[in-house]
Amino acid sequence: MIHTRGLTRVFAMKRKEKVEAVRGIDLDVEAGQLVAFLGPNGAGKSTTLRMLTTLLPPTSGTATVAGHDVAKDPARVRSRIGYVGQRNSAGEEYRIRDELVTQGRCYGLRPREAATRADELLDLLDLTPLAKRLPGTLSGGQRRRVDIALGLIHRPDLLFLDEPSTGLDPTSRAEIWQHILRLRETYGTTLFLTTHYLEEADHMAERVVIIDGGRIIADGTAEQLKNDLAGDRIVITAGTEQDAEKAARIGGGTAEGTTVTLRVDRATAALPDHLRALDAAGVKVATAETIRPTLDDVFLSLTGRSLTDDDIPA
């Protein structure tokens, strides 16, 4: 559904300076996948999305999206994809259903077809009771659902969503995700989305692609990335600092005060053996816990920086 090779975008600045926003991305996304595209501010997410949605021509490299080349056949790409940007897609003057029907007509749907599709999407996104409302009277979460409906009006095979849950309260964020998952189940649409919320990517996406400095630095399921690149931790509180140092030596970890951190595979399975070894060495253990890594730990182990140091929009 998405195939890129060496996809690159360089912005020319004043005095011959250049910004290499995207530096040779190779990416293959198959039909039906739900991919979360993560990275810190300025990593190149939006620039990549803008190239894949034909809003920005690549400087070099190729991208085929929904079967068509973005540079050679942008109109065909656009007819097969939907794009939900960070800003509202609906104008202010039309009622929700009328806006959906009008945009459907703009995509070439016949009047009855546009009306049927609008009603189907209103139903899918729980917007039927709001069909006659003006966009200005809706909550943030409701407006975002309208944006998603608008992105789907022409039955695209692939939907791009730029930060679909940003700016919403936790309840509305959870609701948006329910709707995203529901539309995928109903239509089998391929979904490619950016998000700042690592837990959402972790729990909802089946594939996580991490970009940093314009390059893809990790690509896999959240579980794979966490297991392969970060690993579990066992955190032990020892009785004394001397015990902590001894425990760190035995387990091959690090001690800070009385706290010892050990990186291990499958921490819950490894913990009993570690505790037995410490007991045999006469190390007193006050507390012990196992910690599963997060996607932030993955980013940290790859870059030495935290993704959450980034400004997360409220």
Ligand SMILES: Nc1ncnc2c1ncn2[C@@H]1O[C@H](COP(=O)(O)OP(=O)(O)OP(=O)(O)O)[C@@H](O)[C@H]1O
């Ligand atoms: N039109 C432009 N002209 C010059 N530089 C640009 C332009 N658009 C983006 N950039 C630069 O390209 C780099 C990547 O920007 P991009 O917006 O793709 O990052 P991002 O990952 O989407 O960041 P954010 O999470 O903050 O939206 C940044 O250094 C940015 O300043």
